[in-house]
Amino acid sequence: MSSIPLNADNPAQPAAGTGAATPAFSPLYQQIKGLILQSLQQGEWKPGEAIPSEMELAARFRVSQGTVRKAIDELAAENLVMRRQGKGTFVATHAEQHVQYRFLKLMPDTGDARGEGRAQRQVIDCKRVRATADVARALALRSADPVIQARRVLSFVGVPTILEDIWLPGQAFKGLTADQLASYQGPTYAMFEIDFGVRMVRAEEKIRAVLPDPEQAAVLKVAPGTPLLSVERIAYTYNDVPMELRRGLYLTDTHHYRNELS
Amino acid sequence: MSSIPLNADNPAQPAAGTGAATPAFSPLYQQIKGLILQSLQQGEWKPGEAIPSEMELAARFRVSQGTVRKAIDELAAENLVMRRQGKGTFVATHAEQHVQYRFLKLMPDTGDARGEGRAQRQVIDCKRVRATADVARALALRSADPVIQARRVLSFVGVPTILEDIWLPGQAFKGLTADQLASYQGPTYAMFEIDFGVRMVRAEEKIRAVLPDPEQAAVLKVAPGTPLLSVERIAYTYNDVPMELRRGLYLTDTHHYRNELS
DNA sequence: AAGTGGTCTAGACCACCCG
DNA sequence: GGGTGGTCTAGACCACTTT
Numbered sequence: 033m034s035s036i037p038l039n040a041d042n043p044a045q046p047a048a049g050t051g052a053a054t055p056a057f058s059p060l061y062q063q064i065k066g067l068i069l070q071s072l073q074q075g076e077w078k079p080g081e082a083i084p085s086e087m088e089l090a091a092r093f094r095v096s097q098g099t100v101r102k103a104i105d106e107l108a109a110e111n112l113v114m115r116r117q118g119k120g121t122f123v124a125t126h127a128e129q130h131v132q133y134r135f136l137k138l139m140p141d142t143g144d145a146r147g148e149g150r151a152q153r154q155v156i157d158c159k160r161v162r163a164t165a166d167v168a169r170a171l172a173l174r175s176a177d178p179v180i181q182a183r184r185v186l187s188f189v190g191v192p193t194i195l196e197d198i199w200l201p202g203q204a205f206k207g208l209t210a211d212q213l214a215s216y217q218g219p220t221y222a223m224f225e226i227d228f229g230v231r232m233v234r235a236e237e238k239i240r241a242v243l244p245d246p247e248q249a250a251v252l253k254v255a256p257g258t259p260l261l262s263v264e265r266i267a268y269t270y271n272d273v274p275m276e277l278r279r280g281l282y283l284t285d286t287h288h289y290r291n292e293l294s
Numbered sequence: 295m296s297s298i299p300l301n302a303d304n305p306a307q308p309a310a311g312t313g314a315a316t317p318a319f320s321p322l323y324q325q326i327k328g329l330i331l332q333s334l335q336q337g338e339w340k341p342g343e344a345i346p347s348e349m350e351l352a353a354r355f356r357v358s359q360g361t362v363r364k365a366i367d368e369l370a371a372e373n374l375v376m377r378r379q380g381k382g383t384f385v386a387t388h389a390e391q392h393v394q395y396r397f398l399k400l401m402p403d404t405g406d407a408r409g410e411g412r413a414q415r416q417v418i419d420c421k422r423v424r425a426t427a428d429v430a431r432a433l434a435l436r437s438a439d440p441v442i443q444a445r446r447v448l449s450f451v452g453v454p455t456i457l458e459d460i461w462l463p464g465q466a467f468k469g470l471t472a473d474q475l476a477s478y479q480g481p482t483y484a485m486f487e488i489d490f491g492v493r494m495v496r497a498e499e500k501i502r503a504v505l506p507d508p509e510q511a512a513v514l515k516v517a518p519g520t521p522l523l524s525v526e527r528i529a530y531t532y533n534d535v536p537m538e539l540r541r542g543l544y545l546t547d548t549h550h551y552r553n554e555l556s
Numbered sequence: 557a558a559g560t561g562g563t564c565t566a567g568a569c570c571a572c573c574c575g
Numbered sequence: 576g577g578g579t580g581g582t583c584t585a586g587a588c589c590a591c592t593t594t
Contacts, residue, residue, distance in 0.1 A: 057589095057590085059562075059563055059564090059589095060563075060564070061563075061564085082579095085578075085579060085580080086579080086580070087578090087579085095564080095565090096564065096565045096566070097565090097566090098563095098564070098565065098566085099563080099564060099565080101580085101581090102563085102564090104580095109371075110556060111556050115579095115580065115581090116572090116573090116579085116580080117571070117572050117573080117579075117580050117581065118571070118572035118573040118574080118578080118579055118580065118581095119572080119573060119574085119578095119579065119580080120578090120579060120580075121579085121580075134555070135555045137553075137555075233556070234554070234555060234556040235554075235555040235556075236552070236553070236554055236555070237552070237553045237554075237555065238550040238551070238552055239501065239523065239546075239550060239551035239552075239553065240523065240546035240550050240551070241503040241504070241521035241522050241523045241524075241544075241546050242503070242521055242546075243519075243521050257505075257519055259503035259504055259505050259521035259522070260503050260521070261501065261502065261503045261523075262503075265555075282503075284501075284502035284503050284504075288500040288501060288502050289500070289501035289502070290498070290499070290500055290501075291399075291498070291499045291501065291553055292496070292497075292498055292499075293396070293397050293399075293496060293497040293498070293499065293527075294372060294373055294495070294496040294497075319570095319571085321570095321581075321582055321583090322582070322583070323582075323583085344560095347559075347560060347561080348560080348561070349559090349560085357583080357584090358583065358584045358585070359584090359585090360582095360583070360584065360585085361582080361583060361584080363561085363562090364582085364583090366561095377560095377561065377562090378560090378561080378591090378592090379560075379561045379562065379590070379591050379592080380559080380560055380561065380562095380590070380591030380592035380593080381559095381560065381561080381591080381592060381593085382559090382560060382561075383560090383561075
């Protein structure tokens with residue numbers, strides 16, 4: 033087992049890699065964080081499972097519990113793990129997370145809960161295609177690489193509200209079907225974790241106001257001149273690897289995109 | 295000076311108020327955080343100034359440096375203070391902050407820096423009015439209470455891009471003039487700090503896609519059917535007191551609203 | 557050299573959860 | 576009662592900034 037400190041009697045030595053040299057100085061807890069992160073992305077612990085206790089990790093890495101604690105603090109702040117007092121620390125998951133639909137910021141204008149009767153999904157199509165230049169760039173692929181493209185509509189209380197086009201790297205999502213997209217209960221990102229082992233960790237969104245083209249207007253059943261929110265999202269797994277491009281059109285008559293600034 | 299622990303030989307005792315009882319359990323560092331917060335909102339240290347060192351605060355509150363540290367950690371995470379290694383901990387300010395325009399998420403499509411030649415401001419008007427019902431509700435005032443209402447346009451590289459209507463509680467912002475809004479260099483929120491002692495700490499935004507009315511279209515010099523981003527912001531000072539309502543219309547032809555999810 | 561924030565440790569005890 | 580995360584302390588040393 034790779035231990036980190038070279039001299040237990042001389043705590044807080046600047047740096048000491050695990051064989052591979054650590055070039056710039058980084059605090060011990062950052063190195064521990066890196067090691068835990070590595071185990072996370074290698075799937076040593078699966079989403080929803082508990083990771084070893086702080087004491088165990090401290091013993092494994094030969095550091096104090098406080099140092100492990102600070103490492104886990106940061107992972108928890110980034111939503112990569114979840115702590116539960118008295119129970120343990122768990123690998124975060126898009127399923128069974130108190131905040132379902134973590135990345136969906138669209139809220140109904142009335143009723144502070146976003147829930148009020150889940151969305152109905154309707155998958156319009158799902159096919160294998162070759163990446164166009166812009167899709168390839170967003171997903172860090174080469175042009176013409178295989179990607180899976182899907183289109184679906186989300187309705188709230190029967191009202192079509194979101195039209196989404198989704199692009200996924202063909203390699204990682206080989207075999208994804210329209211049926212799978214439609215029938216899975218709960219967040220699509222949870223399905224990605226379970227069926228493909230792909231965990232989305234963070235995302236970036238670019239938001240604009242646009243008018244729908246005739247086809248989009250028809251699908252959403254709105255007049256052609258209806259202003260819509262265009263939300264382009266790139267979702268990333270571990271290590272900032274982009275794994276999904278999603279272009280959404282949101283009807284904001286009875287909903288709004290909610291954001292908190294600080 | 296009010297000390298907190300009653301018994302220094304028995305560290306980590308559950309709770310011990312400063313005279314006034316602390317009803318529910320809250321860790322010591324949270325209580326310290328509350329005390330520091332209190333000093334912040336009472337203006338014991340002004341924006342940009344350094345607060346006492348961790349050792350000094352530890353001595354003042356009769357706790358260990360580590361406990362003060364954890365309290366300040368949270369304040370720093372909430373952007374209420376800023377730490378600078380080797381120098382001290384400083385009261386956060388909207389002026390001289392590396393991230394100017396902290397609350398403005400509109401970015402040019404090209405050029406990752408938001409800067410590229412600051413915005414030009416044009417104040418259209420600024421007057422004292424009585425709060426309408428919705429403005430009063432947003433600002434936690436009574437209907438017909440005095441408020442200051444301002445309208446201005448921000449242009450980037452000469453192109454009118456943002457039309458903003460701003461409402462401020464008349465009491466706290468007595469004497470605010472159009473000239474003041476127009477001539478101040480730097481973030482308006484910095485001017486609020488300096489001229490009115492009001493520090494905005496966080497904000498909430500509701501975003502929609504809308505069409506401008508004829509007047510709005512004229513001011514922004516766009517065609518009537520141009521879709522625009524409607525951004526309604528409520529900004530809060532300490533203690534979650536709302537101090538500003540702002541309704542913005544963003545032109546998203548060459549800009550986009552950028553958001554990071556995690 | 558002195559002061560500040562930042563890291564690390566070791567040990568104690570508290571709050572919570574479960575068997 | 577025993578395990579887990581959470582809090583608190585005291586003391587040491589590191590990294591950065593200023594005098």
